Amino acid sequence: MKLKFLNIVLLFCGILLPKQLCAQEIKNDSIQNPMDQLGDVTDDFQENFFEALKQKGIENYELALTALQKAEKAAKTDENKAVVYFEMGKNHTYLKQYAEAEANFNKVLQSQGDRLDVLEQFYELYHQQKEYDKSIPLVQRLITFDEDYKEDLANLYTLTKQYNKALAQLDELDEAWGESDIRNALRAQIYRATGNTDGAIENLEEKIDNNPKNEKEYLNLIFLYSEQGNTEKAFEAAKNLLKNNPKSQLVHLALYKFYLDAGNTSEAISSMKIIFSSEEVDKETKYKVLGDFIQFVDKNPSFETDLNQIVNQFSVENGRVFEKLGDYYATKNRKEDALNAYEKGIARAPDNYNLLRNTLLFQIEFKKYEAAAKLSSEGLEIFPAQALLYLLNGVANNGLNKSDAAIESLETGLDFILGDPKMERDFYQQLAFAYTAKGNVEKAKMYSEKATATKLPN
Numbered sequence: 001m002k003l004k005f006l007n008i009v010l011l012f013c014g015i016l017l018p019k020q021l022c023a024q025e026i027k028n029d030s031i032q033n034p035m036d037q038l039g040d041v042t043d044d045f046q047e048n049f050f051e052a053l054k055q056k057g058i059e060n061y062e063l064a065l066t067a068l069q070k071a072e073k074a075a076k077t078d079e080n081k082a083v084v085y086f087e088m089g090k091n092h093t094y095l096k097q098y099a100e101a102e103a104n105f106n107k108v109l110q111s112q113g114d115r116l117d118v119l120e121q122f123y124e125l126y127h128q129q130k131e132y133d134k135s136i137p138l139v140q141r142l143i144t145f146d147e148d149y150k151e152d153l154a155n156l157y158t159l160t161k162q163y164n165k166a167l168a169q170l171d172e173l174d175e176a177w178g179e180s181d182i183r184n185a186l187r188a189q190i191y192r193a194t195g196n197t198d199g200a201i202e203n204l205e206e207k208i209d210n211n212p213k214n215e216k217e218y219l220n221l222i223f224l225y226s227e228q229g230n231t232e233k234a235f236e237a238a239k240n241l242l243k244n245n246p247k248s249q250l251v252h253l254a255l256y257k258f259y260l261d262a263g264n265t266s267e268a269i270s271s272m273k274i275i276f277s278s279e280e281v282d283k284e285t286k287y288k289v290l291g292d293f294i295q296f297v298d299k300n301p302s303f304e305t306d307l308n309q310i311v312n313q314f315s316v317e318n319g320r321v322f323e324k325l326g327d328y329y330a331t332k333n334r335k336e337d338a339l340n341a342y343e344k345g346i347a348r349a350p351d352n353y354n355l356l357r358n359t360l361l362f363q364i365e366f367k368k369y370e371a372a373a374k375l376s377s378e379g380l381e382i383f384p385a386q387a388l389l390y391l392l393n394g395v396a397n398n399g400l401n402k403s404d405a406a407i408e409s410l411e412t413g414l415d416f417i418l419g420d421p422k423m424e425r426d427f428y429q430q431l432a433f434a435y436t437a438k439g440n441v442e443k444a445k446m447y448s449e450k451a452t453a454t455k456l457p458n
Helices: 006-011 019-027 034-040 043-058 061-074 079-093 098-113 116-129 133-145 151-160 165-177 180-196 197-210 213-228 231-244 252-261 265-277 283-299 302-312 320-331 335-348 354-366 371-384 387-399 401-416 421-438 441-453
Strands: none
Touching: 006 283, 019 387, 043 079, 043 231, 061 079, 079 098, 079 116, 098 116, 116 133, 133 151, 133 213, 151 165, 151 180, 165 180, 180 302, 197 213, 213 231, 213 252, 252 265, 252 283, 265 283, 283 371, 283 441, 302 320, 302 335, 320 335, 320 354, 335 354, 354 371, 354 387, 371 387, 387 421, 421 441
16 A cells, blocks of 8 residues: 655655645645645655654664665655655764765755755755865855855855955945944954955945944054054044044043153043043953053153052052052062052952062061051951961061960961972971060970971072
8 A cells, every 4th residue: 555745745845845835735734635746655665764764863873874775765756765865964964974965965956956955954064074165156055045145155265265255245245234243353354364454454444434433443443553563544543533433432542552652641641541431441451551551650750640640540449450550669669659559459459369468568578567467367368278378477476476376377377388498487487486485495496497407499
């Protein structure tokens, strides 16, 4: 007995069968067997084909292929064979048997013409193998079904280093759909790959002419000019951006540097103040700007007052800017100023370990033992495994004649020393000092001998 191949047809509607037949099938709700045009199928065909689908569903691709080979032998029409070849191609793809998959997909296309789902599976096959050259003609055929594939084509031209074709494709898409960040990024990538900075600049200038208020394109243009070393053009572009978009805050990331280089310090400071108060500029960038100004002040000390004003404006949220300011004063051997900056910073950022360490070291140097003991105790709550904090806490308490507190901290901290003989010796010396103050001569002698016996690296 022969059965109509209705279920298989329904399963592949829109993939391999003519679209007119699928539309008829949906319209008639598949009740009146509208697939008579395909002819009858044998029990063997149906049984083996559905066995193949079952095996593929549980990822037994080899068994699926065995069943499909049997279905192929039982197939009576080209349409039925095409369905089998399509399934074979998918199973071979899963098994990474790419040559076999390619051969089967080609059989389907030769038999049935271009079908969207077959072309998409074929494209996926080439994508897995990074066969970008082979993908291009496939994608060109896919574009007739879905114009979104034009972006894929631009990307494929780039991957195959056909840069002129890629740029032409991108221009076509921009004209039809408007600009997009993704396409702009791809265009910039092409310009970098080809070293064609002039082309990139020309493209950006054209966009700016069309839309003089486009902040993003101006910023890209400034960057490209700067990369070329053409500071004059970059500065001019930045000023034009400010003229056309006076509310731009990001332009000041370029302007402050140009003003500094030109010796126009007042304008540079004004730009930096805008940067530091801007919500559009991230903190890391602000720190870099501050670092640039600190370097400027290092060579031009008369602007220290401005530096302090900027730091005070910028430092409401955290203490990292005070750390940078303290580092600047430390390099100048202006230790009091450094300590003052560090203390302001640690008050805002108690979890900044480097800032904590530097503050404590300067507090102890200036014999601010009370402050150092308190700060180091607070620091140990955040960094309980830092040996240096135990040492500095011990030094501070020794300075306050609090021997018991010093001993407790120092003996606890000994367990956290990792391969640092100098620090180990410092611990022993401080413990010897604390036990001497307590009148415990025996322990003082023991730790003093340990300090002497500790060998320091050459």
